[in-house]
Amino acid sequence: MRGVKRVVAVLIAVLAALVVLAFVLENQQGVALSFLGWSTAQMPVAVFVVVALIVGMVIGPVLAAFVRRRPNKAIA
Numbered sequence: 585m586r587g588v589k590r591v592v593a594v595l596i597a598v599l600a601a602l603v604v605l606a607f608v609l610e611n612q613q614g615v616a617l618s619f620l621g622w623s624t625a626q627m628p629v630a631v632f633v634v635v636a637l638i639v640g641m642v643i644g645p646v647l648a649a650f651v652r653r654r655p656n657k658a659i660a
Contacts, residue, residue, distance in 0.1 A: 607630060607633075608628075608630040608634075611628060611629040611630040611633070612628050612629075612630070613628065613629055614626040614627065614628060615627070615628075615629055615632070617632060
């Protein structure tokens with residue numbers, strides 16, 4: 585049973601890697617983003633999407649930890 589779980593995990597990881605590779609290869613068009621007067625250099629679309637994903641993966645847990653630490657205020 586342990587070997588089957590390992591094979592399934594490896595297959596899922598390989599499938600995820602193939603999906604990411606296909607996404608990156610399909611989004612090679614160069615774009616430049618501008619926001620509030622600040623603009624970026626021209627890079628592939630995939631770079632911006634991956635950076636946004638990583639930033640979201642970092643910010644999400646940080647905000648969750650911040651909300652959990654805040655003491656509950658009793659409504660009186």
